[in-house]
Amino acid sequence: MQAVTARCAGATVGDLAALTERLRPSAHQAELERRWPAQALQAYGEFGGWRLAVPAVYGGLESPAEYRLSVYMALARADMSAALFITQHEGATDLVCCSENNALRSRWAPKFASGQSLTTIGYSQLTTSRPGGKPALRAAAVAEGFLLDGLMPWVTGAPFTETVACGAQLAGGTQILVLLPLAREGVLIKPAETLAALNSTYTCEVHCEQVIVRNEELIAGPVHNVLAARSTLRLLLVSATGCGLAEGMLDEVQRLAERGSEDARTVLDVATQRNTDLRRRLLALAAQAAPPQSAIDALRGQLNDWLVRLAGIVMTCAKGSGYKETSTAQRLAREAQFFCVWSASPPVRANTLSHLLGTVIFS
Secondary structure (H helix, E strand, C coil): CHHHHHHCCCCCHHHHHHHHHHHHHHHHHHHHCCCCCHHHHHHHHHHCHHHCCCCHHHCCCCCCHHHHHHHHHHHHHHCHHHHHHHHHHHHHHHHHHCCCCHHHHHHHHHHHHHCCCCEEEECHHHCCCCCCCCCCEEEEECCCEEEEEEEEEEEECHHHCCEEEEEEECCCCCEEEEEEECCCCCEEECCCCCCCCCHHHCEEEEEEEEEEEEHHHEEEEEECCCCCCCCHHHHHHHHHHHHHHHHHHHHHHHHHHHCCCHHHHHHHHHHHHHHHHHHHHHHHHHCCCCCCHHHHHHHHHHHHHHHHHHHHHHHHHHHHHHHCCCCHHHHHHHHHHHHHCCCCCHHHHHHHHHHHHCCCCCC
């Protein structure tokens, strides 16, 4: 970790552990109250987290992918809701910082590095949340830039962010990414729906009705498959967050063991070793310049299987008290199931179902 810590302004493994412990006390109550995780985000800012994704020229730290994945694990181990929002904010930050639009980068990257402005992503309609028929969010070229109509089905933290990096499709099949101010005329943020878990993230539908985005707000495109070039970090961040949540679930098993659960004491060592093996595989993929997509999907399928099984382990060890809606074990079990649907492409779903069934059912 020496090269990593040098790039991250003195951050160490100990600092990551401290970050986890700082976030942990407020996570459960915030989720029960469906309260935006402002306290956790403030702690992340004080940790220096907003700078990790931003180039040095804009006040950032240009942190390596392996380190950022370790940060996501530390966050999810303590507070899955905060981790989810931060991955979305930094996903948008990465897109802006990699854009060829110099004016866009110069305007927004320093604000993201300082924590002055929060952003999020809204492009699932281009990837895994494609409804049948016409594209969910449509764009048409106009003199000022583009005209947006339609919706983004999943936008995490929309009521609390200034902008969203969103994707839309033009009539000819090409796509664009734009950084859309959410206060723009014609943008409507729908009330957050009640989800099985992660309600403190305020994940909403965002509708656009004849919304103008200017050329200077263009991140990329118009091109076919505008999201085709995705970094190793983006391809592995869901798995990294899942590994972190699994570690948090094992922390709960350990807590139950310390309170006298014989079941928890029996399974803890074996379960911890399995999670350590998955984490090691994740970081090995992250160290590769271009890990094969098949290996990324296979790891994700195994991780999803492990999270579902770990949810059962936590609930079994917690016994009847774990079935109470307000219990930590119940919250963790519901959060684990989120990974069955988060950025779950067809190959990921096939891998997940095959592992859960114990047999390969998809060719």
